[in-house]
Amino acid sequence: MNLSIVVPLFNEEESLTELYKWVRGVLTPLNISFEVIFVDDGSNDGSWQVIEDLSVANQEVKGIKFRRNYGKSAALYSGFEAAEGDVVITMDADLQDNPNELPELYRMIIEDGYDLVSGWKKKRYDPLGKTIPSKLFNRTARYISGIKLHDFNCGLKAYRKDVVKSIEVYGEMHRYIPILAKRNGFSKIGEKVVIHRERQYGVSKFGIERFLKGFLDLLSVTFISKFGKRPMHLFGGLGIFMFLIGFLSSLYLGAHKLYSVYHQIREPLLTSSAYFYIALTSMVIGTQLFVAGFLAELVSRNNPERNKYQIEKRVK
Numbered sequence: 517m518n519l520s521i522v523v524p525l526f527n528e529e530e531s532l533t534e535l536y537k538w539v540r541g542v543l544t545p546l547n548i549s550f551e552v553i554f555v556d557d558g559s560n561d562g563s564w565q566v567i568e569d570l571s572v573a574n575q576e577v578k579g580i581k582f583r584r585n586y587g588k589s590a591a592l593y594s595g596f597e598a599a600e601g602d603v604v605i606t607m608d609a610d611l612q613d614n615p616n617e618l619p620e621l622y623r624m625i626i627e628d629g630y631d632l633v634s635g636w637k638k639k640r641y642d643p644l645g646k647t648i649p650s651k652l653f654n655r656t657a658r659y660i661s662g663i664k665l666h667d668f669n670c671g672l673k674a675y676r677k678d679v680v681k682s683i684e685v686y687g688e689m690h691r692y693i694p695i696l697a698k699r700n701g702f703s704k705i706g707e708k709v710v711i712h713r714e715r716q717y718g719v720s721k722f723g724i725e726r727f728l729k730g731f732l733d734l735l736s737v738t739f740i741s742k743f744g745k746r747p748m749h750l751f752g753g754l755g756i757f758m759f760l761i762g763f764l765s766s767l768y769l770g771a772h773k774l775y776s777v778y779h780q781i782r783e784p785l786l787t788s789s790a791y792f793y794i795a796l797t798s799m800v801i802g803t804q805l806f807v808a809g810f811l812a813e814l815v816s817r818n819n820p821e822r823n824k825y826q827i828e829k830r831v832k
């Protein structure tokens with residue numbers, strides 16, 4: 517199988533047939549074998565019926581239906597698991613992603629050797645309340661992850677098969693698949709400007725809270741990819757730093773006190789100095805951070821995947 521198209525969907529009954537016909541129309545002249553995997557994320561409209569009908573009439577159509585709504589990441593994960601193509605392309609079901617982009621995305625993976633190509637909705641047809649926060653969000657993600665993409669959350673993305681089989685998308689991590697891929701050593705990440713369209717039918721499934729969740733997820737992803745396997749390096753480092761500040765300051769305060777006592781200089785009590793409390797607090801916080809580091813090490817030691825590495829090649 518050359519190409520798998522994974523389409524996560526939640527209540528998109530009006531769009532599915534049109535989407536499939538369009539995709540088929542674009543791919544048939546290319547002379548490649550393909551499958552379209554519709555992952556119904558617990559829709560409660562007629563979406564599943566449409567998928568069943570499509571799959572009876574067309575051998576390329578596969579369908580997976582969740583018993584309830586788990587979210588887009590879960591839908592993508594199941595689609596990735598089922599995909600058999602050498603190249604896997606994801607696209608939204610709502611016809612906002614244009615199927616005419618498929619051949620070029622496929623070509624970029626096969627011929628240009630990209631591991632992942634992300635769409636970039638340079639000109640967007642979405643309400644302003646979505647596009648402005650989105651700019652900020654992408655800038656932050658770019659800065660924190662070091663991946664130079666303009667549009668992390670674009671539904672239209674193409675992957676080499678190894679990429680989707682090795683990453684685990686959960687929660688709402690679909691926004692950060694490029695970061696997950698990079699963390700697993702797939703570093704050739706490209707971008708393609710894609711044509712975006714207005715939503716034709718139905719309504720958007722994500723509200724404004726997506727930006728808060730997205731930001732929190734970004735922090736988790738970065739933290740886990742940097743320190744997931746060695747949490748003590750973060751907590752221990754901070755702990756030593758805090759503890760040293762506290763310890764050295766109290767040393768200084770103590771020495772100062774002894775000096776004044778020795779020379780019989782009248783000084784206010786140590787406990788009436790603000791520095792005394794700062795020193796004390798830093799030492800306490802430093803110790804706490806250390807303990808957190810040890811606990812985190814214990815947790816990460818128990819991770820059954822702690823010795824799972826991405827092996828690219830072997831000889832013999």
Ligand code: UDP
Pocket residue numbers: 524525526527528557585586587588591607608609610612671719720721722
């Ligand atoms: N989607 C899904 N599960 C959900 C929410 C959304 O599978 O819980 C699908 C949805 O049907 C669509 C895609 O994810 O195919 C993108 O969703 P939407 O168009 O609502 O997002 P937006 O375009 O507003 O970013």
Ligand code: MG
Pocket residue numbers: 608610612715720
């Ligand atoms: Mg959409």
